[in-house]
Amino acid sequence: MAARRDGVSRHAAHRMLAVGLTVTIAVHFLNATGFVPAPAPFRRELLSGGIAGVLASAVSVPSSTEAYELPPLGYAYDALEPSIDKETMTIHHDKHHNTYVVNINKALEGNEQPPLVELQKTAIQRGPAFRNSGGGVYNHDLFWLEMAPVGKGGSPSSKLAAAIDDSFGSLDDFKAKFEAAGAPGARFGSGWVWLVVDAEKKLAITSTPNQDNPLMEGVDGVPGIPILGCDVWEHAYYLKYQWQRPAYIKAWWDVVNWNQVSAWYEDALGAKAPAVDGVPTAAALVGQRGSVPVATTLEKKGLSFDVKINWESKLALGGS
Numbered sequence: 001m002a003a004r005r006d007g008v009s010r011h012a013a014h015r016m017l018a019v020g021l022t023v024t025i026a027v028h029f030l031n032a033t034g035f036v037p038a039p040a041p042f043r044r045e046l047l048s049g050g051i052a053g054v055l056a057s058a059v060s061v062p063s064s065t066e067a068y069e070l071p072p073l074g075y076a077y078d079a080l081e082p083s084i085d086k087e088t089m090t091i092h093h094d095k096h097h098n099t100y101v102v103n104i105n106k107a108l109e110g111n112e113q114p115p116l117v118e119l120q121k122t123a124i125q126r127g128p129a130f131r132n133s134g135g136g137v138y139n140h141d142l143f144w145l146e147m148a149p150v151g152k153g154g155s156p157s158s159k160l161a162a163a164i165d166d167s168f169g170s171l172d173d174f175k176a177k178f179e180a181a182g183a184p185g186a187r188f189g190s191g192w193v194w195l196v197v198d199a200e201k202k203l204a205i206t207s208t209p210n211q212d213n214p215l216m217e218g219v220d221g222v223p224g225i226p227i228l229g230c231d232v233w234e235h236a237y238y239l240k241y242q243w244q245r246p247a248y249i250k251a252w253w254d255v256v257n258w259n260q261v262s263a264w265y266e267d268a269l270g271a272k273a274p275a276v277d278g279v280p281t282a283a284a285l286v287g288q289r290g291s292v293p294v295a296t297t298l299e300k301k302g303l304s305f306d307v308k309i310n311w312e313s314k315l316a317l318g319g320s
């Protein structure tokens, strides 16, 4: 019995060592590579051959695997200052948003991944990974797109402006009601405030807890198509505004991309929800993307991200 226990202990020790090494390698690797996304086409090119092809086959990740991706911002991290500071944007996008991307991809590993917008519908029924991570990816994709540097976001289209007047009295009244819905007294704890187009194609303000959104069946809020959403999690504002969430929401209006929101309003009247995994749409409206230096930088960093994902897959599956 003693010998057998020793055997078991040795086996357990080996496993622990393997796990420890795995974690060490993973941490080292993640630190070395950072959380920088590869643009979709670049990643797919890599997966079809070359270095990544070798890596993919080495770690048994099918080359046809499709995964949700962390889209690069359509503007610089400091472009939304002074409303939102550079450090908040960097951490929010590179860490918080990326974590949702990694986790929903893990939850869907080996399964077909539907368009992100479709995933929202059944997210609450499918459980926490889909609701929290799937919702988190969609909400943040939308959030980056609906913002633009001060002076670049335009104003509501005449059609949207008329609908806002009709539903809320005026643009100022709308903003006041939206701010009230996002204040800590109304949305206690983490969540989002939304402008939605409801089933009657009317505008409504609602708020949802955590990473829920109005597309989710069974949502605690007004169901509908979101065309504007304000992230009121503390991670969205705390570094600059601390406890003053209302000050953050007030400053946030200066960076709303009304050109994008107006386009989504048109779509919503046709029952089409923002398919937010198409970053260039808003970018074109903002006129801030597509510059060669940005693309070049991202492509240089793209390989690191690709490698990280493959290694993560291996480390998560192997080792024990």
Ligand code: MN3
Binding pocket: 092, 096, 140, 231, 233, 235, 236
């Ligand atoms: Mn957030």
